[in-house]
Amino acid sequence: xxxxxxxxxxxGCGWAGSQAVQAAKIVSRTKVHAVADICLDRRxxxxxxxxxxxxxxxxxxxxxxxxxxxxxxxxxxxxRLQMVLxxxxxxxxxxxxxxxxxxxxEILEMESVAEDVGKILQFCYFMRHVPHNRxxxxxxxxxxxxxxxxSRIFGKYNYIPPLNQNNHWLHAYGYKGGSLGQHYSHELDLxxxxxxxPNPIWTFGAKHTLYPIYSGPEGPAEDYFTxxxxxxxxxxxxxxxxxxxxxxxxxxxxxYGRTGAIINGEISRFHKGEFKHAEIDVLSDIPHTxxxxxxxxxxxxxxxxxxxxxxxxxxxxxxxxxxxFMKILDGLYDSAKTGKQVIIK
Numbered sequence: 001x002x003x004x005x006x007x008x009x010x011x012g013c014g015w016a017g018s019q020a021v022q023a024a025k026i027v028s029r030t031k032v033h034a035v036a037d038i039c040l041d042r043r044x045x046x047x048x049x050x051x052x053x054x055x056x057x058x059x060x061x062x063x064x065x066x067x068x069x070x071x072x073x074x075x076x077x078x079x080r081l082q083m084v085l086x087x088x089x090x091x092x093x094x095x096x097x098x099x100x101x102x103x104x105x106e107i108l109e110m111e112s113v114a115e116d117v118g119k120i121l122q123f124c125y126f127m128r129h130v131p132h133n134r135x136x137x138x139x140x141x142x143x144x145x146x147x148x149x150x151s152r153i154f155g156k157y158n159y160i161p162p163l164n165q166n167n168h169w170l171h172a173y174g175y176k177g178g179s180l181g182q183h184y185s186h187e188l189d190l191x192x193x194x195x196x197x198p199n200p201i202w203t204f205g206a207k208h209t210l211y212p213i214y215s216g217p218e219g220p221a222e223d224y225f226t227x228x229x230x231x232x233x234x235x236x237x238x239x240x241x242x243x244x245x246x247x248x249x250x251x252x253x254x255x256y257g258r259t260g261a262i263i264n265g266e267i268s269r270f271h272k273g274e275f276k277h278a279e280i281d282v283l284s285d286i287p288h289t290x291x292x293x294x295x296x297x298x299x300x301x302x303x304x305x306x307x308x309x310x311x312x313x314x315x316x317x318x319x320x321x322x323x324x325f326m327k328i329l330d331g332l333y334d335s336a337k338t339g340k341q342v343i344i345k
Contacts, residue, residue, distance in 0.1 A: 009072070010034075011071055011074065020072045022050060034056060070120075073095065074097045094119065096123045096124060096322075098185065099185070126297060138282045140195070144282075150237070151194070153187045154241070155184050157183040198231035202229070203228070205227035206336050207226075224245070289303060
């Protein structure tokens with residue numbers, strides 16, 4: 001790099017890609033140099049809205065641009081593995097949008113090539129990078145709720161995307177595009193990370209397909225998913241999530257410990273017959289920039305990626321976390337398909 005500014009290329013100009021461009025233009029360490037998308041309308045729209053200097057139809061042409069230092073892959077998981085390998089071999093640092101892969105072993109292939117070429121490989125789960133969420137994790141790891149033993153997640157997105165060529169993976173079961181993989185894997189990862197990323201031992205899941213619009217060989221993706229994951233030290237996470245529900249219940253992400261709980265972003269304790277709530281008052285482990293305005297959704301994640309490239313922080317989500325978490329997702333999906341508990345090796 002001629003200077004400390006990271007020249008970034010964004011591959012994929014759908015919703016995630018456009019949000020990444022918006023965030024990267026505000027991060028002081030990055031500059032968006034080019035975008036790539038096979039759809040002319042999508043890439044032209046992003047270039048026009050955010051004044052991106054260059055655009056390409058073929059992502060290989062973006063990778064061939066020597067001015068680009070790093071790429072953000074905002075494409076579907078179908079074909080994701082080859083794109084990551086191509087980007088790394090082209091000498092680019094890579095930030096991979098979720099779902100990170102179709103199956104966990106693909107993560108190991110990505111990691112192996114990243115190590116061979118000496119480039120940073122980071123995986124997306126943006127909720128880890130929200131400063132308050134990082135403070136919660138530090139509070140939990142510092143023992144402020146005692147030993148965490150269980151997390152409970154409930155959420156609904158209430159949107160089923162149309163079926164078209166670009167959205168095929170969102171409707172085929174097992175491609176991580178249903179209510180769990182596409183939507184509430186964010187909260188599942190967050191709860192697991194707050195716990196300290198314990199090793200998974202088993203999974204049990206069940207699914208409901210209520211509004212199928214796909215009849216391919218994989219079967220339709222789930223509209224509702226319920227599951228529980230068992231970890232070492234008898235820790236558990238329970239998740240119920242939907243992409244179409246007639247309930248107006250609010251989203252819940254709670255973590256329970258021996259001496260307290262994380263509820264609504266605060267510490268809750270039951271003492272002498274009543275609940276007491278306290279704000280999280282710890283320092284974050286990463287000095288993210290605090291903006292005095294609305295923060296684009298991927299701002300802190302891309303800033304962390306830039307820190308990792310500069311050697312100031314470890315990639316988060318790391319390859320190790322991405323691999324283990326993908327094994328959790330694989331286990332849940334496999335269990336819901338067979339109706340049997342899955343033991344994670």
